[in-house]
Amino acid sequence: MASLSKKWPWIFVVLGLLIPLLQPAMPDIVSDYRLFLVSTMIIAAIAVLGLNLLTGFNGQFSLGHGAFYAVGAYTAAVLMDKLNVPYWATIPAAAIVCFMFGYLFGLPALKLEGHYLALATFALALAVPQILKYKWLEGLTGGVQGIVLLKPEPPFGLPLSEDQWLFYFCFITMIVLYWAAANLLDSRSGRAMMAIRDQYMAADTMGIDTALYKTVTFGISAAYTGIAGALSASAIAFVAPDSFNIFLSIKFLIGLVVGGIGSLTGSVIGGIFYVLVDNSAQSLTQFIRNDLGLPFDLSAYTVFGVLLIAIIYLMPMGIAGGIYLAWRKLRGAR
């Protein structure tokens, strides 16, 4: 069993790398639009992964990760727009900037617990669009209009379309980040993070520098989400303040809860899930309007809200946790 479970990630990676190459064979199934959609799913997965590192593995809540996503996206956009930095170089830059922001926000967060931390981050999420429109930043951020960018071109003259290359770029970034997160959690530092989540007092007594770990985790988490933001700036080739509202943070939360709090695989499932629901809401509305004949615009957020509550009731460990439990039951029955 163990050998198979070790092979799974590799199988997944190879399959992922093969997907765009299928395009010439099956242009209808693997269309440019679908590849782009998968890229946004990967970006979402990275953002949820960042939130999960903080909430799932360190026990600190954040309803304001949209803020770090915005910082990442704007860092990338400003660097590309003003300094002509190549798009791939904006990823580490966004990571560093977001790490600093996260670390700084983690300092006051040290004093807050549970509801209060949720409240502070909620306030942050509500204020983000306004901060981005601040007059002194307008020269950089372009104010309400935002910044229009160019889509990344495939390097070295590779015979790939823009969407194919975008897919590879996002996919490879995610693999690297996932691998780094898995190793981090498997290390002494990762165990310290989880000890702080499970038993703060005990962790403190055993000599773990809780303040350092909590702030650094906040920084790393923000860096992950910021990288996702930078990728999204490249992918959508546009940033504007009003797209970073409170509902972006709510989407990350739904990804976290649906996928599974404290599960890396779950984060990926959660990210894929929320993009999927977000994109099918349109057709769902059309179905309700045309086929059921109800004058009713169903928004994705109705689905999100109902799901958030339903999952807390039915599957507190999210989809990943649910699958795991079902798997254990099956094996136990055998």
Next chain:
Amino acid sequence: MEQFVQQVASGLANGAIYACVALALVMIYVSTDHINFAQGEMAMFSTYLSWQLMTWGMSFWFAFIVAVALSFVMGVLIERLILRPLHNAPVLSIIVVFIGLLAIFNSMAGAFWSYLIKEFPSPFPKSSFGIAGVIGAHQLGVVLVTLIVLGMLFVFFRYTPLGLAMRAAAQNPQMARLVGVRVDWMLALGWGLAASIGAVAGIMVAHIVYLDPNMMGGILLYAFASALVGGISNPAGAVAGGFIVGVLENMVAYAGNQIEKATGVYIIGNGEKLTVALIIVITVLTLKPAGLFGRVVVKRV
């Protein structure tokens, strides 16, 4: 000078709204230790209800009363159906459920009534009072309505047996249960009351900020700031906090305006209102979590 007084007056009117929403937050916090992130959206939904009733031909005040009553029922139902089964759930689950409610109310309002911004009528005459129109009739009316609501709540909690039972249930659930108070129902009533107070705030503010599904976002943030400034476990403090924060908000914008006039340097203005609230929230939370009038809770480990 006249402008200054005008700013204070409109700050007090805003403060009255914040005080209402903050009071609703405190009512739920005191009895259940939860911060209701959906409070603003519930109030927005109630406001839409009253708007719908008015388009069906009801007068303003009749629609007001019906909407407040419906909100009460809505609050009780939410507590009984959704939050009661999660009585012992971890904090994160509760927060997630509140965010879920927020998303549902927001998107349902958008689905039923569309996201287009609507005008909302004011029940007060259009003239202005006092020294050369310092305060508008609507603003004065808002303050009056708020004070009436607060007075009624005070009388309810101070002088009626039911109010006493609710206070007992909030302060010491076990002892209250032993003397025969039905604590579960008291919590549900608290939710209902909170939803009603929120409805009053929503209907009063809708004339100023216009009616749309996202109208309460900024107000909720200011209500959080108010509740925290006053001490989130203290109802009277929350009301005081509301007025303080309301005036402070306008003073900051006014000061920014004056500085810009004097030196030509833009520092802060109306566009930074939410940022100001964010700074208040984080400052109070980190420096004085109990607020100005709150009790310091000492936890035994």
